[in-house]
Each structure stands twice: as C-alpha cells, then as structure tokens.
Amino acid sequence: MCVRQWPPVASEDSKINSLVDAASEGDRRSIARLLTLVERGGISAEIVAEATHPLAGKSHVIGITGAPGAGKSTLTAYLARDLAESYHKPAVLAVDPSSPLTGGAILGDRVRMEEASGAGAFIRSMATRGHAGGLALAVPGMVRVFDAFGFDPIIIETVGVGQVEVDVASAADTVVVVVTSGWGDAVQANKAGLLEIADLFVVNKADRPGAKDAKRDLELMIDLSQVTGQAVRRPEIIMTTATEGEGLDELQKAVSEHQQFLLQDDQISLRRSKRWKAEVSSRLEYLLLEISKNSIENIEENQSSPPNSVANELLKKLLNKDELH
Structure with missing residues (x-):
C-alpha cells in the first residue's frame, strides 16, 4: 500500500x-x-x-472545550457574532461527532451559528466520526487554511472533555474550558486533563443555582495546582449566561488579555513551537502506523515465531527504507 x-x-x-x-x-x-x-x-x-x-502563523487561535451541555455552542456562536460585528474576521471550526452542523446541533444553536455567519464569521463543522487518529492531523491543517487567508481569531469548538477533545483544544493559543453550575461533582474526576490545558475557565449558565459553588471549586483546584516558584499565569474565571449575552464582553477582554500575555517575552513562540513538534509527531505516528498495517497484512504468518521478534524484524526493514512510499 x-x-x-x-x-x-x-x-x-x-x-x-x-x-x-x-x-x-x-x-x-x-x-x-x-x-x-x-x-x-x-x-x-x-x-x-x-x-x-x-x-499562516499570524492569527490568534482560541480553543473552547468542556462537558456536553455546558453551552459551548451558544457561547461560541455569540462570541463569533460579536467579534464579526466589531470588525474582526472570525472563523469557527466546530468539531462535532455528527457533522454536518445541522446534524448534531439543536435548533437554537443552529440559529445562533447562522446569525454569526450572517454577521461575517466563517463557520465550518467537522465530523469526528471516521477520523480516529487522523483527527489530530486534520484540525491543525484546517486551522492553517483559515489562518493563511486572514481569518482572525480562529475558534475551535470541541464537543466533550475526552482525550481527543483535549488534544484538539491544545492546538490553540488560548484554551477556554467551559463548565456549568452542575459540574462540581465531576471536578475531581476531570481536573487532571482540564486543569493542565485551561488558560481561562468559563462558568456558563451563571444564573442557575450552584454557579458560585462551581466557581469556588475551580478556584480551589487552581490554588492546589499552583507550583511555588513556577512562572505560570493563573487561569481567570469568567461568569457568563450566554443565552442572555451576559459576561461575553468580559470573556472577550480576558481572551485579549491572554493573547497579550502570550506576546510578552515571546511566550506565543514557545507555545507554537511545542504545537509544531506535536503535529510533526502526530504525522510521523500516522505514517508509521499506515506502513506497519500494510507490512502486517503482507507478512507470511508463522505463529511459531514470537510476535515481538516478528515486530522487531519488520521495524528493521522499515528503518532500512530510504523513504516512506
């Protein structure tokens, strides 16, 4: 192959x-x-x-992730609309398991995305179904297309908080993790992955009971995660009620301030260098996996040989090839 x-x-x-x-x-x-x-x-x-x-390389990339039902699509749509109306040229890449956009989003979210598109934002939905490991390759490539043709900022919205979503969100310059008032019980289970990637937290649906408790839980988690002497920026927590438009100005301001932080001392170059290496690694893993699949399909089966020995021999043959073809 x-x-x-x-x-x-x-x-x-x-x-x-x-x-x-x-x-x-x-x-x-x-x-x-x-x-x-x-x-x-x-x-x-x-x-x-x-x-x-x-x-590419000029645009600010914002990743928005969080648990299903946190209101990410509403938040993303209103944020994109407001940015477009304030003379920005935003693009949204909605990573959706049941894409196209009309297939997975509820009616209200579709209407809000259409409003953002009507205001000038470029909305693109991408299916996770069928991508498997290729998702880590497709998302940076699609972001690069937006970047190359002047869209700024670029918003990546993911559908959940699994490893795939964390990886995709980590392709951003600024990562926004959205939670709700009912999220407190899941904080301990999810904090390892979320806390490590979050630059900003949003407690959405802040008009509901328990929103202040969710904010307090997050503040405690952040306090416990801070390492003495480590030069890190404490994630800000923004309270929003996206359906009412409340807190969106504060969110835009916080995102802008984080962008300025990244530009100081060339922090953004360090972050993008790490992302570039991660993309190279993902591409290499993908190529090697495809080649190894082909090699396994074509080997002569000899079950008397230990699998590790066969795998080592196949690897030696692959490494002796001049190029991947």
Missing part, C-alpha cells in the same frame, strides 16, 4: 494552486473546498499544507 504518491500529479497541484489563488482574493467557496481537501486527508491535503504553511 502506498501511504502517499509524491510528487503529486500536475493536474492536482494546478487545481489546488488555483483554489489558493482564489482563496487569497477572498473567495469563500474556494476556502471551503480547501478545507474539505484537508479534512479528507491524502495527497491533496499535503499539497494544501505545502501551499498554506508559508502564509
């Missing part, structure tokens, strides 16, 4: 270059087609990556 064909056929290269040229002129249909190519993966995704990488 070929992991990739390289160099690509000229017609494919030419087609994508034409899309890039049109996208550079602001053609949203061409941008959408480039996003689709990246999401599908394969040769075309690699060509898009080659074309967009030199153009």
